[in-house]
Every structure is written in C-alpha cells, then in structure tokens.
Amino acid sequence: xxxxxLKHEMKSLWHYTGIVVIxxxxxSVLFELGMIxxxxxxxxxxxxxxxxxxxxxFFTITVALSYGVVFAVAYRFYRxxxxxxxxxxxxxxxxxxxxxxxxxxxxxxxTICSLLYIILFIILTAVIAVLVSGASDSIPEVLKDLxxxxxxxxENIPLPLFVYFIEFIIVGLFSSIYSNVVIFLCVALGQLMxxxxxxxxxxxxxxxxxxxxxxxxxxxTILGMVFGNGIERYVERVGVDGFVTVSQIIILVAxxxxxxxxxxxxxxxxxxxxxxxxxx
Numbered sequence: 001x002x003x004x005x006l007k008h009e010m011k012s013l014w015h016y017t018g019i020v021v022i023x024x025x026x027x028s029v030l031f032e033l034g035m036i037x038x039x040x041x042x043x044x045x046x047x048x049x050x051x052x053x054x055x056x057x058f059f060t061i062t063v064a065l066s067y068g069v070v071f072a073v074a075y076r077f078y079r080x081x082x083x084x085x086x087x088x089x090x091x092x093x094x095x096x097x098x099x100x101x102x103x104x105x106x107x108x109x110x111t112i113c114s115l116l117y118i119i120l121f122i123i124l125t126a127v128i129a130v131l132v133s134g135a136s137d138s139i140p141e142v143l144k145d146l147x148x149x150x151x152x153x154x155e156n157i158p159l160p161l162f163v164y165f166i167e168f169i170i171v172g173l174f175s176s177i178y179s180n181v182v183i184f185l186c187v188a189l190g191q192l193m194x195x196x197x198x199x200x201x202x203x204x205x206x207x208x209x210x211x212x213x214x215x216x217x218x219x220x221t222i223l224g225m226v227f228g229n230g231i232e233r234y235v236e237r238v239g240v241d242g243f244v245t246v247s248q249i250i251i252l253v254a255x256x257x258x259x260x261x262x263x264x265x266x267x268x269x270x271x272x273x274x275x276x277x278x279x280x
Contacts, residue, residue: 002098009106013076017110020068024061028121031057032128039132058125062118069114073107074183074205078198081273082191096273100184100266107180112173167251174258181265182208188272 034054038047080089081099089099186208190201 005102009102013106013110016072024065027061036132065114069110077103078187108176111176171255178258178262181262184269185265188269
C-alpha cells in the first residue's frame with residue numbers, strides 16, 4: 001500500500017509542478033538562444049536590450065523553479081491532509097506515518113531534482129558561453145590549472161576529496177528533507193487554530209524561517225570569529241590539519257542540526273495529525 005501511495009504522491013506533485021517545469025524548460029531554451037545571439041550579433045543597441053533581459057530571465061528561471069516546487073509541495077500537503085480532501089485521505093487504510101513519509105519522500109525528490117536542474121542549467125550556460133565566444137582555445141590551459149589545483153589539494157589535505165563530496169551530498173540531502181519538514185510542520189501548526197488555518201500556516205512558516213535565519217546568522221558570526229581575518233591566515237595560524245579538523249566539526253554540526261530539526265519537526269507533525277487534527 002505504501003508503494004501505491006508513494007506513486008500517487010509523485011504523480012500528484014507533477015500535476016502542480018508540471019506547468020512550472022514546462023515554462024522553465026521553454027524559458028531556459030529562450031535564454032540559451034538569446035545568449036548565443038548576443039555573441040553572434042555584435043551590436044551595442046542589441047546588447048543593451050538583451051543583456052539585462054537575459055539577466056532577468058536567468059533569475060526568473062531559478063526563482064520560479066525553486067519557489068514553484070516549494071509552493072507545490074506546500075499546497076499538495078495542505079490540500080490532501082488539512083482541507084476537505086483530508087477527510088478522504090485520513091480514511092485510507094494507511095497510517096499517518098505512511099502518509100507523511102510518502103509526501104516527504106516525493107517532496108524531497110522534487111526539491112533535489114529542481115536543485116540539480118539549476119546546477120546543470122548553470123553549467124550548460126557556462127559551456128555554451130565558452131564555445132560561442134571563441135574562448136574554447138583556452139580550455140586545455142584551464143584544465144591544466146584545475147589539475148594543478150587538484151594535485152595541490154590532494155597533497156595538502158589529509159582526507160580524500162571524495163569524503164568531502166559524500167559529506168556535501170549527505171548535508172544537501174538532509175537540508176532538502178528539512179526544508180520539506182518545515183513546510184509540513186507549519187501546515188500542521190496552522191490546524192491547531194480554530195479559524196483562518198491556512199493563513200496561520202503561512203504565519204507560522206514566516207516565523208519559523210525568521211527564527212532559523214537568525215540562527216544561521218549567529219552561526220555565520222561565530223564562523224567569522226573563528227576564522228578571524230580570513231581562511232588563509234587561519235590556515236597559516238593553525239595549519240592544514242587544524243583547518244581540516246575545524247571544517248569537519250562544522251560539517252558535522254550542520255548535519256546534526258538538519259537531522260535533529262527534521263526528526264523533531266516530523267514527529268511533531270505526526271503527533272498533531274494523529275491527536276490534534278480538527279478538519280472542521
């Protein structure tokens with residue numbers, strides 16, 4: 001039953017994100033074509049119009065995809081768990097744990113896919129810009145420089161680079177899970193109110209994100225105090241081993257923060273929908 005529920009959630013999310021994805025794909029093609037035209041048509045007036053337009057289109061693509069997925073996940077969760085449709089959802093022969101778990105898995109998949117698309121879009125844009133601008137002749141030199149940097153990092157940092165890559169993936173995964181759990185938690189908190197539950201869910205989301213932004217700012221301030229006048233001087237002061245140790249502690253703390261907040265938010269959401277839900 002859980003696998004069927006999971007497939008249904010993936011399809012349902014596509015109903016909300018499909019239009020956004022199609023529009024983003026079309027806008028991406030137009031952006032790449034516009035960028036190519038800027039290089040092929042050396043005209044000052046044309047560039048004056050096209051360059052700001054392309055910059056605006058670039059940010060529109062990234063913002064629309066990111067926030068489109070967030071909105072789709074939030075609206076799907078609210079509609080299927082807390083609105084009139086919630087009456088039918090809670091009569092299914094599945095537990096609340098399975099309902100939330102399926103929605104969390106689907107939301108995380110869509111969130112990660114949106115991030116991967118943005119990364120690939122940026123890489124593709126850079127590659128096309130290099131090829132069209134005629135700077136492809138410098139690619140071998142850039143590759144040599146990158147190879148030199150890689151060797152220097154490999155010789156001076158005791159941990160293998162793939163360890164950092166795996167840590168980056170794990171932290172990114174928990175970050176995506178955490179962002180979806182926050183949405184679910186705020187929708188659940190909104191259901192504790194007697195009136196205007198949707199509005200209260202939005203208010204809770206704003207409050208939670210504001211508090212978390214404050215915590216992130218505190219963390220950035222602490223990091224600034226640790227590294228002092230810059231990473232290079234910090235490395236000179238404590239050595240490479242000391243810097244690696246501190247960086248590993250920072251990664252571990254980030255992982256624990258995302259993991260603890262995700263687990264706590266998940267079980268609070270589960271508790272509200274099991275014990276405190278009122279769909280009236």
